[in-house]
Amino acid sequence: MTASSTRTGAAIVEVTDLHKSFGSNHVLQGLNATIKQGEVVCVIGPSGSGKSTFLRCINLLEEPTSGSIKVGGDEVTDPDCDIDAIRRNMGMVFQQFNLFPHLSVLGNCTMAQMTVLKRSKAEAEAKARENLEKVGLSEKADAYPAQLSGGQQQRVAIARALSMDPKLMLFDEPTSALDPELVGDVLSVMRRLANDGMTMFVVTHEMAFAREVADRVIFMDGGVIVEEGDPEQVIGDPQEERTKTFLQRVLDPTHVDAGAEDAAYAKRHVGEVAADNFVKPADTHGHYSGG
Amino acid sequence: MSTTITEEAPTKKKLSPRKRAQRIRWAQYALLAIVLVVFALTANWEQIQSAFFRTDMIKLTLTEGLPNALKNTIIYTAGAFVIGLILGTILALMRLSSVAPYRWIASTWIEFFRGLPAIVVFIAFSLLPLAFEGLLIPFDPYGTVWVALGLVASAYMAETIRAGIQAVPKGQIEAARSLGMPSGAATRKIVLPQAFRIITPPLTNEVILLVKDSSLVYVLGLSASGYELTKYGRDLSSSNVNLTPLVVAGFCYLIITLPLSYLVRRMEARQKKER
Numbered sequence: 423m424t425a426s427s428t429r430t431g432a433a434i435v436e437v438t439d440l441h442k443s444f445g446s447n448h449v450l451q452g453l454n455a456t457i458k459q460g461e462v463v464c465v466i467g468p469s470g471s472g473k474s475t476f477l478r479c480i481n482l483l484e485e486p487t488s489g490s491i492k493v494g495g496d497e498v499t500d501p502d503c504d505i506d507a508i509r510r511n512m513g514m515v516f517q518q519f520n521l522f523p524h525l526s527v528l529g530n531c532t533m534a535q536m537t538v539l540k541r542s543k544a545e546a547e548a549k550a551r552e553n554l555e556k557v558g559l560s561e562k563a564d565a566y567p568a569q570l571s572g573g574q575q576q577r578v579a580i581a582r583a584l585s586m587d588p589k590l591m592l593f594d595e596p597t598s599a600l601d602p603e604l605v606g607d608v609l610s611v612m613r614r615l616a617n618d619g620m621t622m623f624v625v626t627h628e629m630a631f632a633r634e635v636a637d638r639v640i641f642m643d644g645g646v647i648v649e650e651g652d653p654e655q656v657i658g659d660p661q662e663e664r665t666k667t668f669l670q671r672v673l674d675p676t677h678v679d680a681g682a683e684d685a686a687y688a689k690r691h692v693g694e695v696a697a698d699n700f701v702k703p704a705d706t707h708g709h710y711s712g713g
Numbered sequence: 714m715s716t717t718i719t720e721e722a723p724t725k726k727k728l729s730p731r732k733r734a735q736r737i738r739w740a741q742y743a744l745l746a747i748v749l750v751v752f753a754l755t756a757n758w759e760q761i762q763s764a765f766f767r768t769d770m771i772k773l774t775l776t777e778g779l780p781n782a783l784k785n786t787i788i789y790t791a792g793a794f795v796i797g798l799i800l801g802t803i804l805a806l807m808r809l810s811s812v813a814p815y816r817w818i819a820s821t822w823i824e825f826f827r828g829l830p831a832i833v834v835f836i837a838f839s840l841l842p843l844a845f846e847g848l849l850i851p852f853d854p855y856g857t858v859w860v861a862l863g864l865v866a867s868a869y870m871a872e873t874i875r876a877g878i879q880a881v882p883k884g885q886i887e888a889a890r891s892l893g894m895p896s897g898a899a900t901r902k903i904v905l906p907q908a909f910r911i912i913t914p915p916l917t918n919e920v921i922l923l924v925k926d927s928s929l930v931y932v933l934g935l936s937a938s939g940y941e942l943t944k945y946g947r948d949l950s951s952s953n954v955n956l957t958p959l960v961v962a963g964f965c966y967l968i969i970t971l972p973l974s975y976l977v978r979r980m981e982a983r984q985k986k987e988r
Contacts, residue, residue, distance in 0.1 A: 483887055510893030520888035524906045533902060534892035579888075586892060 432459050433492075434590055434621055435480060440489035442475055449475050451645040452489070457590070462622045464632035464653070467642035468668055473625045474517075476642065477594050480623065481505075481512050494589070510538055513583030517595040519575040521567040527554065527578050528563045531585045539586065546585070553581040557611045573604030577611055584615075591615065593624040629672055633657045641665045763955075770957035774949055781938065782945035783965050789927045789941055790969075792859035794920055797866025804871035805878060806900070819871065826868035832929045835861050839933045854939040858930045866923050873915050877908035914984070917977045921970045928966075942966060 435457040442450040449472045457463050465473045478484040480491060482498050482505050491498040493508050522530050531550030535541045541549070554560045557577035567575055576596055583591060593612065597605040609631050616622055616635045626632055632639055632653055639656040641649040641664075649662045660666045728736070807819035826834065838861040842848050850856040881904050889899035909916075928943035935941075940948070946962025 481891055483891065506890075506893045506895050509891055512891075514888075514891035516884060516888060518882075518884050520882075520884035522885065522888070522903055522907075524910060534889070534894055537898050537902060538893045538895075583892070592891075 433457065434459055434494060435623070436490075436492040437476075437480070438490040438492075440476070440479060440491065441487045442472070442479060442484060443487045449645050450479070450486075453645075453647055455640065455647065455650075457621065457623055460619050460621055461637045462616045462620075462624065462635055463638045463640060464636035465623070465625045465640045465642060466627070466629065466632060466657075466668075466672075467648075471642045472645040473642045474594050477592050477623060477625050480592060481509050481514055483514075506538070510586060511589045513580075513586060513588035513591040515576070515579050515583055515591065515593045515596045517598050519567075519572070519579045519599070521575050521579055521582070523567050525566075526563070527559070527565050527567070527570075530567070530578060531582045534582075535585055549585050549587075550581065553584040554578070556584065556614075557581045558607070571604060572600045573607045576600065576608045580608075580611055580615075590621045590623065593622065593626070595625050595627065597626070597628060627672065629657055629669070641668070643668065765956050765960050767955055767957045770953060770955050771961055773953070774946070774958040774961040777949065778937075778940070778945060779942075779961070779965065782940050782942045782962065783968075785939060786924065786927050786941040786965075787969065788855060789858045789862060789930060790920065790924045792855060793862030793866050793923055793927070796859055796863025797870045797919075797923070798916075800863065800867035801870030801874050802905070804867060805874035808871065808875050809878060823868045823871050826865055827872070831862075831865045831926050832932060834865055835929055835932045854933070854935050857933055858927075858935075858939075861933060862923065862927060862930060865926065866919065869919055869922070870916065873912050873919060874908065876915075877912035878904060880911050881907045914977045914981045917973055917980070921973050924966065924969050924973075 433456045435455075437453055437455045440450055440453040441448070453476060455463075465476065467473050475484055479486050480493070480498070482491075486499055489499075493512065496503050496508060498505065498508060522533065525533060528547060528550055531553065532543070532546035535546035535549060536543065539546075551560060551563060554563055557580055559574060559577055559581065562570060562574065562578070567578070570578065580591075580596075596612070597608050600608065605628070609628060612622070612624070612631070613635055624632070624636070634653075636653045638651065639653045640647055641656055641660070641662070643664050649656055649660060649665045655661075656665065657669060660669055804819045804822060807815040808823070810816055810819075838857065850860055852859070885903055885907065886899050889903040890896070894902070927941055930941065931944040935944070942962040942965050943959075946959040949958035950956055
């Protein structure tokens with residue numbers, strides 16, 4: 423990836439007809455997506471919809487079964503492509519933080535800078551401290567990950583990724599493993615990052631965050647992109663039935679959907695025949711736009 | 714059904730499980746005490762002392778060449794440990810490699826040297842010059858012992874190290890790779906340091922086993938200055954027709970192994986606290 427290929431507004435990531443199977447489990451069934459320079463794209467969807475797999479395919483933590491992923495013009499799936507060089511320009515933040523427990527916070531942020539970018543120790547530490555400052559943890563530089571709260575660990579993970587000066591940041595459910603009261607700190611760091619113009623691809627369950635920060639929201643279900651567009655439109659006024667159902671459940675978990683409850687009850691107690699009266703897969707299938 | 718239970722309960726007074734466990738424990742203490750008393754009364758203490766703990770023999774053993782034997786045991790073990798650790802790490806990485814022939818070689822090696830009794834390996838090693846004429850292993854006699862003992866140790870350690878590597882969460886290597894670190898650097902700087910932290914207690918256990926296995930290297934045919942504790946004690950025992958030297962040599966092993974096992978316990982306790 424060269425600097426000239428990533429002008430503002432240019433596509434950084436282009437995904438075409440991406441398929442991924444784990445054995446007979448067809449997790450991704452033909453995705454098409456583009457991430458542009460400076461854009462914040464949030465992916466939402468029920469668990470098992472393939473959104474994390476989608477994200478992990480972009481930096482090749484998962485090997486796609488077929489399809490094309492172009493990052494800065496380079497085909498990631500091409501065996502000739504230097505994946506390490508591409509990953510250098512792409513930060514990743516994991517659900518489980520994945521800090522290196524044997525290294526201090528500073529060590530976590532300098533290790534890859536020194537081994538991969540060949541920066542001097544002083545240079546790497548200056549960069550690390552600058553990014554720790556950014557996530558509000560400069561005083562924790564000498565602490566070890568086990569001494570930090572989940573929210574602090576995740577912010578260190580963000581600082582670690584930022585220390586590589588990435589052109590794109592991938593977030594894989596960054597707040598899902600956190601206690602509720604710690605989510606806000608991580609989200610505000612991400613919000614600031616977005617305001618600074620970082621290109622971000624975020625898999626999340628935080629609808630309020632997606633609505634506020636995202637330039638574009640992708641709703642995935644069953645391995646396909648069901649709906650995609652402006653957050654106000656996708657989250658505020660969803661067009662697809664599956665998006666509506668999902669958002670209803672997420673935004674108002676205590677709300678009891680009488681029809682769905684009945685269907686679930688019928689499936690448990692009466693058997694398939696009765697359940698078929700409520701769920702008509704053949705009918706709903708016609709609404710899907712993804713693929 | 715329920716009526717029979719309520720009727721039976723008062724007639725046959727059953728002990729509560731806790732009371733019963735207590736009684737069994739007391740019975741065991743009593744039995745132990747009886748065995749000790751009977752042994753103390755029947756044993757011929759003078760005879761025992763003259764067979765195992767003759768004071769003049771203790772003095773002789775300590776002054777003759779014990780420090781040298783102790784030093785040899787430690788040097789043999791330490792060198793074999795270093796060789797075993799290096800070879801074991803290479804073997805463990807080969808076993809986890811995606812290259813099939815590496816896995817085959819490592820598996821064969823490990824199964825072979827783990828399956829054979831150590832003494833058989835040493836005997837075979839002592840005959841090696843018959844097969845390879847002019848074979849010369851440097852640092853005689855240490856070099857030969859190090860290599861022979863190190864080969865046996867490598868097989869055990871490889872399995873321990875492999876378990877340690879596999880105990881490092883997959884997310885660690887993913888995090889390292891997603892930062893652009895090549896696979897080799899991620900293994901060296903992220904996975905191995907964590908793996909060795911996990912396996913320090915079992916690895917220390919292996920050192921203890923190695924200390925004891927070093928008692929078998931006498932079959933390699935060492936000169937007197939190369940004797941380790943067991944060989945030294947046994948030779949002195951048979952020339953004086955008394956077991957005391959061997960007993961003293963035996964206690965010297967405890968000088969090495971007891972601090973090591975204490976260390977293992979400390980490390981395990983600390984690891985438990987960290988979790």
